[in-house]
Amino acid sequence: MKPADFTYHRPSTAEQAASLLAELSDAKVLAGGQSLLPIMNMRLASPEHLVDLTAIRGLRTFTEADDQIRYGATTTHMMLEEQLVPDRTNGLLPRAASGIGYRAIRNRGTLAGSLAHADSSAEWPTIMAAVDAAVHTLSVRGTRRIPVRDLLRGFFTTALDEDEFITGVEVARFAPETRWGLYKMARKPGEFAESLAVALLRPDGAELWLGAARDVPIRLPNTEAVAESPELPDLLDAVGADTGSDGHQRQLHAVSVQRALNAAHHQEVTRV
Numbered sequence: 001m002k003p004a005d006f007t008y009h010r011p012s013t014a015e016q017a018a019s020l021l022a023e024l025s026d027a028k029v030l031a032g033g034q035s036l037l038p039i040m041n042m043r044l045a046s047p048e049h050l051v052d053l054t055a056i057r058g059l060r061t062f063t064e065a066d067d068q069i070r071y072g073a074t075t076t077h078m079m080l081e082e083q084l085v086p087d088r089t090n091g092l093l094p095r096a097a098s099g100i101g102y103r104a105i106r107n108r109g110t111l112a113g114s115l116a117h118a119d120s121s122a123e124w125p126t127i128m129a130a131v132d133a134a135v136h137t138l139s140v141r142g143t144r145r146i147p148v149r150d151l152l153r154g155f156f157t158t159a160l161d162e163d164e165f166i167t168g169v170e171v172a173r174f175a176p177e178t179r180w181g182l183y184k185m186a187r188k189p190g191e192f193a194e195s196l197a198v199a200l201l202r203p204d205g206a207e208l209w210l211g212a213a214r215d216v217p218i219r220l221p222n223t224e225a226v227a228e229s230p231e232l233p234d235l236l237d238a239v240g241a242d243t244g245s246d247g248h249q250r251q252l253h254a255v256s257v258q259r260a261l262n263a264a265h266h267q268e269v270t271r272v
């Protein structure tokens with residue numbers, strides 16, 4: 001199917017994009033198009049205007065400080081996978097990026113586009129919530145910094161205003177002793193997760209996050225309490241309490257958390 005007619009805008013600065021979004025009614029930001037265009041092709045959305053961010057050069061660069069790195073909004077999954085931008089998470093971001101869809105999707109799909117799309121089965125919402133990342137936004141009213149944990153409000157729902165867009169994603173540098181594990185359970189490579197577990201092990205304890213379980217990524221406090229020796233019967237009880245799931249779903253999430261934890265426990269720490 002083909003999308004309904006729309007007018008295409010290609011601003012070259014972030015300020016022009018903000019003005020267009022404020023002036024035009026029924027306008028949508030376009031980034032990699034890997035979620036928006038299929039939705040438009042299926043006529044589930046028919047915005048009158050698309051404001052393409054990909055010609056704005058400043059949105060594809062990164063800036064780095066001692067304790068954090070900020071990726072431009074149109075940084076693609078591929079750029080993270082191939083480390084065309086630096087990684088300061090000891091390999092977590094490149095590994096996560098490499099599991100997203102297929103190569104063609106990773107070449108175009110963007111970090112900020114995935115966060116704005118807010119699909120809880122997708123990689124970036126869960127991972128960026130787990131590492132406590134924040135998005136930086138712009139509108140004609142000014143800039144905002146929104147923690148990803150506050151940005152994600154529900155299925156395909158965020159705290160962004162209609163005329164506001166993400167300009168960058170700030171990720172804190174991992175402490176040298178932080179270890180991580182990531183496990184994506186999907187029917188086959190290239191598909192969205194049925195369960196997505198992220199384990200972060202720090203000297204003061206484990207932090208566990210799960211995607212594809214609810215409408216937003218969730219933290220698993222009960223499961224964190226049994227993370228030191230993750231045996232399946234204990235995990236089943238704890239994951240059930242944390243997610244409210246039972247039966248097959250609970251089993252799926254418990255196994256995925258166990259695998260993420262095992263990966264984290266066995267990970268060697270390298271300098272970041």
Ligand SMILES: Cc1cc2nc3c(=O)[nH]c(=O)nc-3n(C[C@H](O)[C@H](O)[C@H](O)COP(=O)(O)OP(=O)(O)OC[C@H]3O[C@@H](n4cnc5c(N)ncnc54)[C@H](O)[C@@H]3O)c2cc1C
Pocket residue numbers: 028029030031032033034035036037038053073099100101102105108109110111112113114116117121122123124160164165166167190191192193
């Ligand atoms: C076959 C297929 C398989 C896939 N598999 C996976 C997978 O396994 N894991 C996974 O995580 N994803 C998967 N995806 C989704 C893919 O990662 C998308 O690229 C991503 O979800 C959206 O990023 P985008 O840059 O393409 O955004 P777009 O499609 O351009 O936009 C998506 C939404 O975000 C908004 N938006 C985009 N950028 C911004 C911004 N900077 N500020 C505010 N709003 C913005 C748009 O207006 C739109 O509403 C898959 C997609 C396809 C088609």
